[in-house]
Amino acid sequence: MPRTLMPLLLQWRARLVPEALGLGWMPFFTLGYLAFLFLPFVLGWFGDARGGWVGPAREVLGPTLLSIAVFLPLYFAAYRLEDTGTRLCMVAIAAIGYALFPVNPFANAYIIYAIAFAATLGRSLWPQLAWTFAILAGLLLETLLLDYPVFVFLITLLVSVGVFFGNYQFAISTRKRAELKLSHDEVRRLATVAERERIGRDLHDLLGHTLSLVALKSDLAAKLLQRGDSPEAREAAQREIAEVSRVARDALAQVRTAVTGIRAAGFAAELVSARLLLDSDGIAFDTAIARGALDGGVLSPAVESALALTLREAITNLQRHARARTARVELALEWGEVVLRVSDDGRGGAVVPGNGLTGMRERIEALDGQLRIETPKGKGTRIEARLPLAMPVGGDAGDEAAQAVRA
Template sequence: MWRFLKPKLLRWRARLIPDSLGLGWTPIYTLGYLVFLFLPAMLSWLGDVQGAWNGPPALLWPTILSVVVFLPLYFVGYRDAGLRQLACMLGIAAVGYALLPFNPFANTYLIYAAGFAATLGGPLWRRMAWLSAMLGVMLLEVLLLRYPVFVFLITVIVAVAVFFGNHHFLESTRKRAELKLSHDEIRRLAALAERERIGRDLHDLLGHTLSLVALKSELAGKLVDRDPAAARRELFEVSRVAREALHQVRSAVTGIRAAGLAAELASARLLLESDGVLFEYELAPVVLPPTVETVLAMTLREAVTNIQRHARARNARTRLSVEEDEAVLRIEDDGRGGAIAPGNGLSGMRERIEALGGRLRVDSTPGRGTCLQAHLPMHVESSRQDAPAPGTQTDEAAPRVSVPPAAA
């Protein structure tokens, strides 16, 4: 039932609170403080007409009417910015002022208004000025109504705490966003520099090699009729140059796919901790073959991206160990877990690992997080890395000829 009800609840929440704010259900939970408005009525029903309050008893109908007016202002304040958000904040404060003669707990609305004051644009001093103005109006009303001053003092303490709590949250969110943007920019610039390097290498390599192939092919064409043996040697030379060029191109483009595990760990820590996830890792003192390290680094990258996007975790941990001539990479988090739909990222991760004779295991328990384990044989470098592509003739299988100086 929850599976069908959850999407409807999320759509309903998105209509009230924009998902772009990243607040989740917090604004909905915060409405629980409205219970304080009904405490005087509850005490009256329990027989404690005055309790610790020596003022007039609270009336229920003005309180209910104030809630009806407050709720639209509250949700619109989350959806708008600028002057409209300011108007919502002042409207919430006005609801509190209007209710205070009928309900001594109407200062609850001033707390909500203080929370919105922290989210207004502009410098901190301007937002504090709005907070001070709203509290000043309440102090004047408390004095006019001859209420005890402790009502105002309690409001000031809670309002200031809420204001700076929201201010700190917004500043932390802004800094995390800036850090993430810096991280993305660094990765983009690194990728751009690598592409430029590969482009220069390929240009220099293929420019020379293709020129040589063109010259020798042209020479072989001229020698076909008058000296077939020399033409045959030139064609063999063209074949050798082409194979060497293919080997050099493969070596050059390997840098595009290669990834270092240490660099990926540093990148993963920066990405997760900028999103509020504590990341720890432990590496065994072992030298990995380049192919194994590249695959494990790409596995780590994909797993960390999934944690940051979907897991909603508080903690994540990575451990690299060697077990029975196998490199084992274990990545776990304490996120929400649950069923995992095999998308392109997970499928590509599994294919890369299985292509090298390894295996991938993913365990995900609802409410207890996800654990991913990648096992790769340590000897993959010699057994698989240098294997030629299907249909490719190796240098050992190619005919060995002595190449004389090219004929004029």
């Protein structure tokens, strides 16, 4: 398929079926069941094999095509509307089946479509079953009134039961994935809030006393200078000013130490987010973090940030594309380097560089690191990022601290 055609198809698909439902092409594949509506033409080839309960093919074609023209807008509207709208579409689809049934007994396909939507209405099973029984009861009554063979209804019943519970379980799984995603987002939000609170407490504890001391000694130095030009006063003032300078430098060093540890919590939060994301897809997740690797001062803010973002991108790609059953994250300290490894047992295969992988590589190489991706087909994917532990050289301490806080 030409590359320029696929984006157009995806855009067209998104207009008909919301991407948020996560159904992909499945709603389009299930339209294949409409082929059953044309079985009267097949039966017509066998003459008396129709048993007298299927009308002539030429009398079936017109109403059948008209029913499809009415059905398709209702079908796609049911995916885009909320509960009440979906319920109305479901009833309308069932009505199409009832209306076509006297002409085309294979209109029971519309009944199955209606029951498929009934399984997705609301969260309670009993109202969904009530709609299903009502729709099937209408079909049974019409089958008896038209004197059709009972096996027509029985076949519809068997297929409807399978479709109903299949869609019901799929709807439950979809809701659970959505709830897990909300939990995933909530964990990140709470981690951010907790980190802000921790930063506020640390800065208050570090700077509250220090700034009070600086203000006190600055006032004392000013008073000493106001006493006159005596050598004793000048020496005392110089001592206080020197003490102010020392206290300020100590405070700056403490702030830099505190800021260095801020981003370590970010990597830990990414690990928690990765576990939640993969657990929602039933992927077993294992971690191996070197002792002390996330202690404050071990990783520079820039290095820790690059590792956290690399982990996020790798886990996102794994969840979307790998089709893996297990995944593992390792963070090791090796010979002056920190090494992040993310591996899975998925399908592997050729990697098409996109914005995510390109950004990952640029982020690592900008810090004099190396990124290696191994993805043999059928043997999973292994991503390894190596970064030096040394702090970047250049820029004054104030700028460095400010940049770390902004990160």
